[in-house]
Amino acid sequence: MESWKTLSRKTILNHSKYLTVEEHVVELPDGRIIPDWPWVVTPDFINVVAVTVEGQFLFFRQTKYSLEGVSVAAVGGFLEPDEDPFEGAQRELLEETGYAAPDWTFLGRYSVDGNRGAGNAHFYLAQNAQRVAEIDADDLEEQELLLLSRAEVEAALDAGEFKLLPWTAVVALALRQI
């Protein structure tokens, strides 16, 4: 079972550091050529499910542009260029919540869109988190920190209240580990 080959690529939209679109000439294993396969370049990002020393889960109530209404949300953000995903996860946890954690579990790296790319999600579980600083988030959206019990997290997950794909994924994966 062979992968497709990228024969050439050109940029067809250079919007910003958050979005570039390329067109690839792709060769399939049977020799067919696709001359105009679109490919979306967006930054990789991390999400973290953090649990405090008291066993409470750190989430947010917040809005996102793609979502209707308010959602329960996981810690997360884009990686800086060349930033190590684990360092990015530690940075985002600290910036967004003021918490730091000694115990980290990597929950995997997942491509967002199998056809178009659109970056990779890097997922982490952080345990025994403690408050060490003030919140220092630079996000455009309002965020309200929530401390939830495990039962509340499970209820929100099963009710679809983590409305964004990476949030529901990281929460479902993290709950398998603890």
Place this chain on the structure above:
Amino acid sequence: MESWKTLSRKTILNHSKYLTVEEHVVELPDGRIIPDWPWVVTPDFINVVAVTVEGQFLFFRQTKYSLEGVSVAAVGGFLEPDEDPFEGAQRELLEETGYAAPDWTFLGRYSVDGNRGAGNAHFYLAQNAQRVAEIDADDLEEQELLLLSRAEVEAALDAGEFKLLPWTAVVALALRQI
């Protein structure tokens, strides 16, 4: 907690039915205006975790352009324009596996990208599936049908072998229901 408002939108890349890029003028709750917010339009899609009457899980070994090497994959595909997601899920299960199922559970609708949109994932669990037809898939990738035990599914999930974000999400959510 208010959502952002879309004041106007224009298409800046019209590649195909699979990808359009817009630029939105967006108003934040505090009155700030973002004049050039990029927004990605891709079709909604479904994924299905299907379990046979014998308790085996229907997955694939397959490649995807965005992935390195081979992945364990869930049933799934784009919805046709105006197609009902549940009907699309039943259609994709039949086309890709030749199986049909009487018992369906909706696992939620999730926006792929909180900033850029990029469509919605609609997730389903199908139980008591039985083979009723030949496979009739029109996908460009090779797919090999796998019948896995629950233990094999859990092992693959925890090892990160569902390499695509929607696949790992739908599997982790489905396992919570059965």
